[in-house]
Amino acid sequence: MDKYVTKFSGFSYLFAMLVMLHSVNVSAADKDSLASINTLVSPLINDRMQVVDLSHIQKHDMPAASALSRPSQEFFLQLKNGDNYNIESITYTPHTGTHMDAPYHVFEDGMSIESIDPTVLIGPATVVRLNVSGNYLITKNDIQDWESANAPIQEGDAVFLDTAQDKLWEDGSDSYIGDGYPTLATGAANYFVGKNVRFVGVEAISPDGVEPNAHKVLLGNGIPVVENLRNLGKIGTSRFYSIGTFPAVEGATGVWVRLLALVPE
Numbered sequence: 001m002d003k004y005v006t007k008f009s010g011f012s013y014l015f016a017m018l019v020m021l022h023s024v025n026v027s028a029a030d031k032d033s034l035a036s037i038n039t040l041v042s043p044l045i046n047d048r049m050q051v052v053d054l055s056h057i058q059k060h061d062m063p064a065a066s067a068l069s070r071p072s073q074e075f076f077l078q079l080k081n082g083d084n085y086n087i088e089s090i091t092y093t094p095h096t097g098t099h100m101d102a103p104y105h106v107f108e109d110g111m112s113i114e115s116i117d118p119t120v121l122i123g124p125a126t127v128v129r130l131n132v133s134g135n136y137l138i139t140k141n142d143i144q145d146w147e148s149a150n151a152p153i154q155e156g157d158a159v160f161l162d163t164a165q166d167k168l169w170e171d172g173s174d175s176y177i178g179d180g181y182p183t184l185a186t187g188a189a190n191y192f193v194g195k196n197v198r199f200v201g202v203e204a205i206s207p208d209g210v211e212p213n214a215h216k217v218l219l220g221n222g223i224p225v226v227e228n229l230r231n232l233g234k235i236g237t238s239r240f241y242s243i244g245t246f247p248a249v250e251g252a253t254g255v256w257v258r259l260l261a262l263v264p265e
């Protein structure tokens with residue numbers, strides 16, 4: 001969708017870095033926007049920056065919904081068998097592990113992964129901390145209350161919902177999924193659409209229960225959803241930068257992502 005092109009995203013950062021590195025002369029009008037881009041890009045080149053890994057290790061025995069097959073790895077060439085290389089086939093359902101959903105996940109005519117802006121995961125971010133558990137339904141009011149007490153979500157932000165659900169990951173599917181997980185009310189999803197956020201990230205397997213209501217609101221407005229995140233509680237600030245990308249898998253409904261938080265100290 002063209003929407004991604006107009007959003008302030010990773011391409012702008014890369015562009016700004018190139019501009020700075022090569023000391024390109026810019027017009028007076030451009031200098032203002034460049035100054036603000038430089039302010040935003042500085043954490044990427046500042047060595048006083050904490051990096052937090054937001055992706056789980058993708059493995060066979062990680063929690064997953066019962067309908068989904070777990071990742072498997074099968075070697076067909078092996079050094080120990082006299083082959084010149086170790087080479088395996090890896091089979092996985094994209095909706096296991098830390099992954100991003102494409103609109104095609106819930107819309108028959110929605111775009112699939114290879115059409116999503118590869119820089120969408122790069123840019124400014126807000127983490128919304130919610131003291132909730134079980135099958136709590138996160139409302140627009142919950143989000144606004146947090147904003148009032150902390151930092152407002154800004155246009156173009158990635159929004160991460162810190163619910164501490166990641167602490168149940170190692171306990172397995174029964175605890176992580178079966179005992180319930182916080183989901184996002186349609187009103188809250190619409191609120192994010194109104195804020196024109198870049199993507200929404202959650203620590204649970206989904207922002208939805210059985211019905212994909214929040215998925216449809218977000219993906220229907222070109223806002224990808226990233227699920228099964230971890231370590232949001234280790235980000236010491238409200239605002240930070242997310243960085244990551246993903247393979248351009250043709251026709252895929254989702255894809256594994258490796259996502260990092262760059263946290264200015």
Ligand SMILES: [Zn+2]
Pocket residue numbers: 094095099100101227254
């Ligand atoms: Zn998914």
